[in-house]
Amino acid sequence: MKDQVAGGGLLHRRSLLKVTGAGVAASLLAPAKAAEDWMIHAGARQNEYGHPSAFANLKREQIGGHPFGAEAGSSSTPLQDLNGTITPNSLHFERHHSGIPDIDPGIHKLTIYGDVKRTLQFRYEDLLAYPMETHVYFLECSGNSFRNTLSKPLDLTAGSLNGLVSAAEWTGVPLHYLLDEAGIGPDARWVIGEGADAAGLTRSVPMDMALDNVLVAMFQNGEPIRPAQGYPMRLFVPGCEGNISVKWLQSLKVQRTAAYTRDETSKYTDLLKDGNSEMFSLKMEVKSLVTSPSGKMKLKRKGVYEISGLAWSGEGAIKRVEVSADGGKSWAEAVLQSDYRPLALTRFRIPWRWNGQKSVLQSRAVDEKGNIQPTRAAAINRYSAAGFYHYNGIQSWEVSPQGEVRNVFV
Numbered sequence: 001m002k003d004q005v006a007g008g009g010l011l012h013r014r015s016l017l018k019v020t021g022a023g024v025a026a027s028l029l030a031p032a033k034a035a036e037d038w039m040i041h042a043g044a045r046q047n048e049y050g051h052p053s054a055f056a057n058l059k060r061e062q063i064g065g066h067p068f069g070a071e072a073g074s075s076s077t078p079l080q081d082l083n084g085t086i087t088p089n090s091l092h093f094e095r096h097h098s099g100i101p102d103i104d105p106g107i108h109k110l111t112i113y114g115d116v117k118r119t120l121q122f123r124y125e126d127l128l129a130y131p132m133e134t135h136v137y138f139l140e141c142s143g144n145s146f147r148n149t150l151s152k153p154l155d156l157t158a159g160s161l162n163g164l165v166s167a168a169e170w171t172g173v174p175l176h177y178l179l180d181e182a183g184i185g186p187d188a189r190w191v192i193g194e195g196a197d198a199a200g201l202t203r204s205v206p207m208d209m210a211l212d213n214v215l216v217a218m219f220q221n222g223e224p225i226r227p228a229q230g231y232p233m234r235l236f237v238p239g240c241e242g243n244i245s246v247k248w249l250q251s252l253k254v255q256r257t258a259a260y261t262r263d264e265t266s267k268y269t270d271l272l273k274d275g276n277s278e279m280f281s282l283k284m285e286v287k288s289l290v291t292s293p294s295g296k297m298k299l300k301r302k303g304v305y306e307i308s309g310l311a312w313s314g315e316g317a318i319k320r321v322e323v324s325a326d327g328g329k330s331w332a333e334a335v336l337q338s339d340y341r342p343l344a345l346t347r348f349r350i351p352w353r354w355n356g357q358k359s360v361l362q363s364r365a366v367d368e369k370g371n372i373q374p375t376r377a378a379a380i381n382r383y384s385a386a387g388f389y390h391y392n393g394i395q396s397w398e399v400s401p402q403g404e405v406r407n408v409f410v
């Protein structure tokens with residue numbers, strides 16, 4: 001067929017426009033009532049803070065099994081139910097090691113101290129007076145997708161498996177303004193951020209990053225950041241493992257060495273195959289997944305679908321995403337959204353004709369530095385069997401002849 005661009009039914013991007021198979025001719029629909037209730041009676045009143053339609057049934061999946069009790073938990077973004085590239089605040093993923101503190105911004109302070117000319121202390125309202133910047137960035141937990149490193153594929157949704165990634169428009173004060181004001185010493189190489197939560201999460205940020213694009217973030221998609229995201233303020237280190245973006249930020253200590261805290265030694269250190277371990281492996285590497293069709297969905301008809309998904313890289317923008325419908329035998333290039341968005345999520349799309357046969361859908365992203373997303377086998381092979389952080393292998397979804405979509409390892 002001349003529209004075909006790769007095996008398994010991948011089609012040229014213009015094909016979708018020609019296809020009307022997904023719609024149903026009006027004459028075939030059940031005859032409508034003369035008028036639905038909402039056309040006759042006035043609807044509900046307005047409200048102070050909006051919420052989505054109950055029909056949309058949007059939920060973050062709660063991930064249990066954290067060994068340190070119920071307060072140390074996470075919830076994952078339902079990637080399969082969203083489109084576009086921004087995660088609504090109510091659905092941003094959450095990860096916290098000791099629950100979500102309820103911080104009064106009138107009491108909270110941020111202190112900058114250590115190897116600086118002067119120790120500074122900021123109240124929330126002081127920081128609000130500083131010049132701010134706004135950027136769209138992804139945030140990904142380095143434990144995201146760890147279930148795909150296990151020996152058997154779990155039959156879960158895209159969000160359950162890979163939803164510890166989200167993206168928002170973050171607004172805050174560039175950290176370099178505050179460090180300049182404090183005056184960092186000539187030997188200062190690291191900035192140690194500490195959270196005000198009971199976990200006291202503490203991470204060391206290399207000075208070159210701290211002076212580059214790190215924010216003390218105060219707004220998320222336009223509103224004050226949510227308590228779960230670090231209200232009243234958090235560190236935001238773009239492109240890096242989520243753990244270093246310290247929430248509920250209360251102090252920044254400037255010093256010559258990294259701090260080698262609990263959170264960067266006993267955890268968030270990567271055990272390699274050869275017995276060595278990698279510390280401060282902060283950048284999240286190039287990754288993508290198909291979000292539709294994806295795990296637990298069911299295709300109800302044969303015909304043309306749009307395959308759509310997300311790609312991102314901590315090294316910059318996404319340059320290319322290839323999609324396969326035959327388990328990696330052949331690939332075709334997907335269409336990317338048109339705007340250049342380094343360190344954010346990029347949406348990709350490609351039309352696909354499903355002929356009712358077993359198919360395996362995959363995506364493979366390439367970033368602007370030329371890094372290529374590895375296969376599952378290659379991604380796992382870097383780390384020891386005990387390691388599970390920074391997994392970025394290709395996600396495979398099998399579509400059965402009955403149209404059921406499930407996670408598989410190929």
Ligand SMILES: Nc1nc2c(c(=O)[nH]1)N[C@H]1C(S)=C(S)[C@@H](COP(=O)(O)O)O[C@H]1N2
Pocket residue numbers: 092093094095096097098139140141142194195196197199200201228229230241242243244245246247248
């Ligand atoms: N103070 C503090 N900061 C923290 C954490 C925490 O438990 N306490 N969790 C970290 C981890 S592991 C991740 S992945 C991100 C999650 O950010 P989010 O909950 O806004 O998605 O916050 C990081 N910052």
Ligand SMILES: [Mo]
Pocket residue numbers: 095140141142143242243
């Ligand atoms: Mo994390």
